[in-house]
Amino acid sequence: xxxxxxxxxxxxxxxxxxxxxxxLPPGVExxxxxxxxxxAVPIFKGDEITIQxxxxxxxxxxxxxxHDGRSDAGMIGAEGGRDPEGLKEALIRDPSGxxxxxxxxxxxxxxxxxxxxxxxxxxxxxxxxxxxTSSVDGLLIVCAAGxxxxxxxxxxxxDVVLYIRRATMPAGKDQLVAPDxxxxxxxxxxxxxxxxxxxxxxxxxxxxxxxxxxxxxSDFQAFSLRxxxxxxxxxxxxxxxxxxxxxxxxxxxxxSKYFTVDHEPLLExxxxxIGRHDTFGLACxxxxxADLGYPGHVNCSDNxxxxxxxxxxxxxxxxxxxxxxxxxxxxNSHAIGMDDPWxxxxxxVLLRALTDLVCISTACPCxxxxxxxxxxxxxxxxxxxxxxxxxxxxxxRKTPGADLEETRKTGFHDCFARHxxxxxxxxGYWLPNEMTSHGATAEYWAAREKAxxxxxxxxxxxxxxxxxxxxxxxxxxxxxxxxxxxxxxxxTAMCYDHGGMIDDGTVFRLGxxxxxxxxxxxxxxxxxxxxxxxxxxNVWVRGSTDHHCNIAVQGPLSRDILKEVIWTPPxxxxxxxxxxxxxxxxRLHGFDGPPLVLSRxxxxxxxxxxxxxxxxxATEIFDAIWAAGEPMGMIxxxxxxxxxxxxxxxxxxxxxxxxxxxxxxxxxxxFAVPLKGKSDDFIGRAALEARKANPQKKxxxxxxxxxxxxxxxxxxxxxxxxxxxxxxxxxxxxxGKVIALARVDVTHAEPGTRLEVGRLDGxxxxxxxxVVPFPHFDPTKERVKGxx
Numbered sequence: 160x161x162x163x164x165x166x167x168x169x170x171x172x173x174x175x176x177x178x179x180x181x182x183l184p185p186g187v188e189x190x191x192x193x194x195x196x197x198x199a200v201p202i203f204k205g206d207e208i209t210i211q212x213x214x215x216x217x218x219x220x221x222x223x224x225x226h227d228g229r230s231d232a233g234m235i236g237a238e239g240g241r242d243p244e245g246l247k248e249a250l251i252r253d254p255s256g257x258x259x260x261x262x263x264x265x266x267x268x269x270x271x272x273x274x275x276x277x278x279x280x281x282x283x284x285x286x287x288x289x290x291x292t293s294s295v296d297g298l299l300i301v302c303a304a305g306x307x308x309x310x311x312x313x314x315x316x317x318d319v320v321l322y323i324r325r326a327t328m329p330a331g332k333d334q335l336v337a338p339d340x341x342x343x344x345x346x347x348x349x350x351x352x353x354x355x356x357x358x359x360x361x362x363x364x365x366x367x368x369x370x371x372x373x374x375x376x377s378d379f380q381a382f383s384l385r386x387x388x389x390x391x392x393x394x395x396x397x398x399x400x401x402x403x404x405x406x407x408x409x410x411x412x413x414x415s416k417y418f419t420v421d422h423e424p425l426l427e428x429x430x431x432x433i434g435r436h437d438t439f440g441l442a443c444x445x446x447x448x449a450d451l452g453y454p455g456h457v458n459c460s461d462n463x464x465x466x467x468x469x470x471x472x473x474x475x476x477x478x479x480x481x482x483x484x485x486x487x488x489x490x491n492s493h494a495i496g497m498d499d500p501w502x503x504x505x506x507x508v509l510l511r512a513l514t515d516l517v518c519i520s521t522a523c524p525c526x527x528x529x530x531x532x533x534x535x536x537x538x539x540x541x542x543x544x545x546x547x548x549x550x551x552x553x554x555x556r557k558t559p560g561a562d563l564e565e566t567r568k569t570g571f572h573d574c575f576a577r578h579x580x581x582x583x584x585x586x587g588y589w590l591p592n593e594m595t596s597h598g599a600t601a602e603y604w605a606a607r608e609k610a611x612x613x614x615x616x617x618x619x620x621x622x623x624x625x626x627x628x629x630x631x632x633x634x635x636x637x638x639x640x641x642x643x644x645x646x647x648x649x650x651t652a653m654c655y656d657h658g659g660m661i662d663d664g665t666v667f668r669l670g671x672x673x674x675x676x677x678x679x680x681x682x683x684x685x686x687x688x689x690x691x692x693x694x695x696x697n698v699w700v701r702g703s704t705d706h707h708c709n710i711a712v713q714g715p716l717s718r719d720i721l722k723e724v725i726w727t728p729p730x731x732x733x734x735x736x737x738x739x740x741x742x743x744x745x746r747l748h749g750f751d752g753p754p755l756v757l758s759r760x761x762x763x764x765x766x767x768x769x770x771x772x773x774x775x776x777a778t779e780i781f782d783a784i785w786a787a788g789e790p791m792g793m794i795x796x797x798x799x800x801x802x803x804x805x806x807x808x809x810x811x812x813x814x815x816x817x818x819x820x821x822x823x824x825x826x827x828x829x830f831a832v833p834l835k836g837k838s839d840d841f842i843g844r845a846a847l848e849a850r851k852a853n854p855q856k857k858x859x860x861x862x863x864x865x866x867x868x869x870x871x872x873x874x875x876x877x878x879x880x881x882x883x884x885x886x887x888x889x890x891x892x893x894x895g896k897v898i899a900l901a902r903v904d905v906t907h908a909e910p911g912t913r914l915e916v917g918r919l920d921g922x923x924x925x926x927x928x929x930v931v932p933f934p935h936f937d938p939t940k941e942r943v944k945g946x947x
Contacts, residue, residue, distance in 0.1 A: 165209060165322050169560060178559035179503050180373055188323045190301075191562045192219075194316035194705075196255035197246055197302040199262040202293045205326025208235060210278050210301065211288040214317040214688070214701045219278040220246050220302040224268040225295045232276040235291040235299070243275030245304025252306070259300060266298055273300075285692055285699070308706040310756040310771045311744045313622040313673055315703040318562075337371045337539040338505045341549065344541040350377075352535035353524035355462035357470065359384070360512045363545030365429065368520055369507035370484050371539050374500045374532030376523040378442035378459045378480040381417070381425050382472065384515040392472055393419040395426070397438040397479055408436045408481065411551040411566070412583060416513070417481070425516060430509035432554030432563055435501040437485035441477035443525055451527060459521045470517055483508055485523075485530060499532045505563070509549060555587035557681040569616035570708035570774030574781040578795045586680065588617040591797040602800035603892055606763050610714035610788055611796035612781075615762070615769065618664075620707045621684035623674040625698035631691050632666060632674050637823060637847075639837040643668045646732075648740040648758055652823040652831050653683050654843030658850050659819040660826060661686055663811065665760060667742055675703075679813045690842070708774050711760075712784060712793075713767030713804075715947050720788040721768055724748060725757060734768075739944055747780050755780060762801065764808025764937055766945040806889045806900060809860070809934030815871055815886045816858060816900060822850050825902060827858030827933070857908040858886070860933030863897040863916065863926050866890065874917040875901050876925070882907050885916060891935065898935045899928070 167181035167189060183189055192198045194217070202208065202223070210219050220243045224230050232239025247270065250256035263270060278289045293299070305316025340347065345364065350356050352375075360366055360381075368377055379395075386393035395417045401407060404414040409428045416424040442463060448456035464474035484502040487495055522538040525531050543549075552565035567588050575591045576582075582589040591614060593599050605611045623632060632640045638651035647668050653661045664678030676684060681702075688700035712721055722734040727745035737743050737759045746752035753776035761767030772780050785793070802812075809827065811817055817826035824832065824847070832847055863869065868888050875883035883903030890897050899916070907914065910930050918924035932938060941947075 165207075165324050166211070167560070179501070181560050184324075186325045186328045188325065190321040190323070192301050192303045192319045192321055193253065193255050194303050194318050195249060195305050196253035197249045197259045197300060198255060198321065199259045199298055199300045200321065200323065201297075202299045202323065203296045203326060204293060206293045207324040207326070208291045208293060208299065209288050209322040209324075211286065211320045211322065212279055212283045213285060213320060215283050215285040215287070215699045216314065216701065217283065217317050217319055218245070218280060218304050219319055220304050221276050221278060222246060222270070222273045222300040223293070223295075223297055224266065224273070225297040228268060230268070230272055230274045232274050234295045234297070235293050237276040237291055239274040239276050241275040241277055243270070243273050243302065246270070246273075246275065246300060246302040248306065249302050249304065262298060268298065285688060307773045307775055308703060309754050310707060310773060311669070311754060313624050313669065313675070313703070315622070315701060315706040317701055337369055340541055340543075341367060341509070342543045342547045345544060346540065346542040348520075348540040350520060350522040350538045350540060352522045352531075352537065353457045353462070355459060355466040355519055355521040356540065357466045357517060357519045358540065358542070360516045360518055360542055361545070362512050362514050364512050365543040365545070365547060365549060366426075366510045366512065366518065367507050367541040367543070368483055368510075369505065369539040369541070370500075370502040371504065372536040373502050373504040373506065374484075374534070375502065375536045375538060376485040376500060376525070376530055377483045377538040378463070378478065378521040378523065379483055380463065380478060380480050380519050381512075382470070382517045383419065383423065383425060384517055387470060387472070387517060393421060393423065395481060396420045397481065401438060408438050410434060411553055413581060424513050426510045426512055428508060429511050429549050430507070430552045430565070432508075433484060433502045433506040434553055435484070435486055437482035437487040439487050439489070439495055440482070442480040442482065442521065443523060443530075444477040446476070448527070453527060456527075457524045459523055462521060463519050466519055467517075497528065497530055499529045506554065551589075553584045557685065567705070569614055570772070570777030571614045571616060571710055571781055574778055574785075575614055575795055579797065581797070583798065585798065586617045590614055590617065591795065593797045593799045594795050597794055599797065599799040599803065600892060602794060602796040603803050605792065605794045606714045606765055606796060606800065606804055607893060608715065609792035610712060610716040610720055611763075611794055612784060612788065613711050613713070613796040613801060615711050616708035618704075618709065619678050619681050619684055620703045621676045621687060622701045622703050623676060623687060623698060624672060624701075626672055627691075627696035627698040628672045628674050631687060631696050631698045631700075632676075633839055634694075634841055635687055635690055636666060637832040637837070637841060637843075638666070639833060639839070640666065640674075641839070645670055646742055648742055648760060650740070650831060652826075652828060653678070653686065654822070654847065655819060656843055656846060658822040658843045658846035660817045660821055660823060661819065662813065663817070663826075663828065663831070667758070706773055707771050708777050709769050709771040710781065710784070711762065711767055711769045712788070713761045713763040713765050713796075714793070715766060715942075716788075716791050716793065717765070717767050718945065720784065720791060720793060721757070721770075723787040724783045725755070726750065726752065737768075747776075747783055753779055761943075762810055763804040764810065764934065764940075765804075765942050766947075767943075802887075803889050803892070806887045806898065807891050807893065807934065807936040809900070811858075812887065816902070821902070822847060824851055824854060825856045825858060827900070854905050856883070856902050857905050858900060858902050858933070859908050860931040860935050861885075861899040861901050861914065861916070861928040862931050863899060863928045865926060866897060867918075867926055868897050869899055869916045869918070869926060874921045875903055875928075876915045876917050876921065877907055881917070881921065882914070894935060900933060903930075
C-alpha cells in the first residue's frame with residue numbers, strides 16, 4: 160500500500176540526514192496514541208484524518224462530536240452504530256484517558272451517547288492506514304483499544320498514530336509550536352533568540368525549560384532569594400555541583416541536585432528528555448564573538464547582566480551557567496569542542512526549586528557556529544505549582560526519530576522500593592542498583608548460597624505470530640528454530656548482514672506458529688518487523704514489553720521457594736519437573752490464581768527461574784514469592800551485584816562484550832552459531848562463515864595480579880603494542896581475586912599467555928594479567944543445572 164504524502168520524513172539537506180528532526184508536510188499534525196490509551200484532538204470542517212497502525216493487528220475506535228453535542232460517525236465519513244466500549248475502559252484504566260475526560264467535560268459532550276466506529280476491525284498489517292474527512296467542526300477521540308494481556312497470550316495493544324492535514328492553516332502559524340503544558344502553568348514565557356528573562360520561583364515549585372524547535376541552547380542560572388535579601392549572591396556553582404554529584408551535570412535520580420559554593424542545594428532535576436548539556440564553560444560572551452570577528456554581537460552574558468540589574472546582582476564579563484541543550488565535548492588532549500545540540504523539538508528539563516529563587520533563562524543568539532545548529536530559535540519557560548506531581552524520568556527513544564518515552568516504573572518497582580531508594584535508569588526503566596539494608600556483597604553471597612529475587616522487566620519482549628513465524632525467526636537468529644519444540648527456549652544471537660551483533664536473547668516457543676523474542680534492546684524487535692515487512696512474510700511482530708514484567712528468582716534454593724507458590728495444570732511441567740531452558744504456564748497458588756509463565760532461565764550462573772506476569776498481578780505474585788523465600792534467606796538483588804555474578808559466570812552484556820562491530824564468536828558465544836548444525840541460510844551467515852575461517856579477535860578470561868580492578872575499555876598490551884581491550888572486570892568474592900573478560904587478538908589468546916592491562920595513558924601504569932579460560936566460575940555450568 161502506497162503511503163499518503165503526510166507521514167513524517169527525516170530532515171535532509173545537502174547530503175546531511177538528521178533523523179532526530181522529522182519533517183511533516185505543511186499543514187499536517189502528528190498525534191501519537193498509546194496502546195490501550197486514547198487521545199482527543201479538535202477537528203475542523205475539511206480536515207483530512209488518517210490513522211496509521213504501526214505494528215499491525217491493532218483495532219482503533221473513533222468517536223467524533225460536533226460542537227452542538229451530536230455524535231455521528233458519518234460526520235467523518237465512517238460507518239457508525241458501535242458502542243465505544245474500548246474507549247470507555249481506556250478512560251478509566253489508562254493515564255492518557257484523563258486528558259480525554261477533561262476535554263469531554265470542558266466541551267460538555269456525553270460519551271454515553273457517542274456513536275463509535277471501529278477501524279481495522281478485520282485485521283491490519285504494519286503500516287496500514289485509514290483516512291477520513293471531517294464535515295464538521297468538533298472533537299475527535301481516537302482509542303487504540305485493548306486491555307491487559309495475559310502472560311501466556313500474544314496480543315497486546317500497541318501504539319497508533321493520528322495524522323491530521325488541516326483544511327485551513329491560520330496565517331503566520333508556525334508548525335512547530337511549544338507542546339501543551341505539563342499542568343496549568345503559573346508562568347508561561349516564550350523567549351526569543353537574543354533575550355534573557357528573569358523570573359521568581361517559590362520553594363517546591365517546578366520549572367520547565369523547553370526547546371520548542373530543537374537544537375537551541377538555553378543558559379540558566381538561579382540565585383538563593385534568601386541570600387540576596389542578605390546582600391549575598393549565591394547562585395548555582397557548576398564546579399561545586401559537578402564535584403558533589405560526581406557527574407558533569409545532574410540527572411533525575413539520586414544525583415539530581417544543583418549546589419552553591421556553600422554547598423546549599425538550590426534545585427533538583429526531576430525530568431530530562433535529552434540528557435546532553437554543558438557545564439564546562441560560560442554563557443556566550445561579548446569577547447567570544449569579538450575574538451571571532453563579530454564585535455557587538457548580541458550575547459547571553461550581557462543580556463543576563465541587564466536582566467538581573469533590577470535585583471542588584473553585579474554584572475559579570477561572562478556568566479557561569481547551566482547551558483541546557485548545549486553540546487560540548489572534550490577530546491583526548493582535553494580541548495573543548497562543540498557540535499549541534501542533541502535536543503529535538505519539544506525536549507525539556509523539569510526542575511524543582513528547593514528554596515525561594517530568582518532565576519534567569521535565555522535563548523542563545525549564536526548563529527556563527529553549531530551551538531544552535533546554525534539557526535537560533537525560541538525557548539519556552541513554564542513554572543508549575545508545588546502541588547503538582549511529576550514522576551522522575553529520563554527521555555528514551557527506540558530510534559532517533561521515534562516518539563519520546565519517559566522512564567517507567569516496572570510492575571515490580573514498588574515491591575523493590577520497600578528495600579532501597581537506590582534506583583538507576585536502565586533502558587527506559589528504573590531498576591534497583593543496590594539494596595539499602597544489604598549492599599551488593601551480601602546480595603551476591605545470597606545468590607551463591609541461598610536465593611535472590613531481581614527485577615528484569617526492562618528486557619524487551621516481542622510476540623512473533625502467524626504462519627511464517629518460524630520462517631522469520633529461522634532467518635533472523637543464528638540458532639535452528641526448526642529444532643526448537645513447543646515449550647522450549649533457546650539462547651541465540653541476532654546479527655546484521657556483515658556479522659555484527661544486533662542483540663543476544665532467548666526465543667520462547669509457545670506454539671507451532673507462536674514465538675516470543677526476549678532481548679536486551681528494541682533494535683532486535685524492530686529488526687524482526689523490518690525483515691517481515693520487507694520480505695512480505697505472513698507474520699506479525701508486536702511489542703509486549705509493558706505487558707510482561709518479570710522477576711528472576713536465582714540461587715540454590717530457588718526451586719524450593721517457587722514450588723511452594725506456583726501451580727501448574729496437569730498438562731504442564733511442575734516447578735520440580737521443569738528442565739533447563741524450558742517454560743511452563745501456571746498460576747499463583749492454584750487454578751484461580753493470577754496467571755504467569757515460568758522459565759528455567761537466568762543471568763546469574765546459578766540454578767534459577769524467571770517469572771513473567773502482567774503488571775496488574777506483579778505485587779501479588781512478588782508478595783507470595785517473598786513470603787515463601789524470606790524465611791529461607793532470600794533477599795532482593797540489584798544491578799551492582801548482578802554484574803558481579805554475570806562476569807564470574809562469563810555471561811556477556813551488550814555494549815561490553817558485544818556491539819554491532821562484534822560477531823558472536825568474538826563475543827564469546829560461538830556455541831550459539833551452529834554453522835554445521837543449521838543448514839538453512841540466515842542473515843549474516845556468509846559473513847560469519849568467513850569470519851570464523853579467519854578469526855581476528857577472541858574473548859578470553861583474565862586473572863589479574865594485585866587488587867586493582869580494571870575499567871571496561873582499558874587497553875590490553877603485550878609490551879608496547881595494544882592487542883585488545885578489557886570488556887568487563889570485577890573483584891570476585893568467591894574466587895578471591897580480580898578477574899576480567901577481554902577481547903584480544905587471537906595470536907595472544909592462548910591460556911597462560913601473560914598480558915598487561917594499561918592504565919592512565921596505557922603506558923605509565925600496567926596491571927599484570929594471565930589469560931585463562933572463562934567462565935572463571937563453574938565452567939561446566941553444574942550449578943545452573945542444579946547439581947550442587
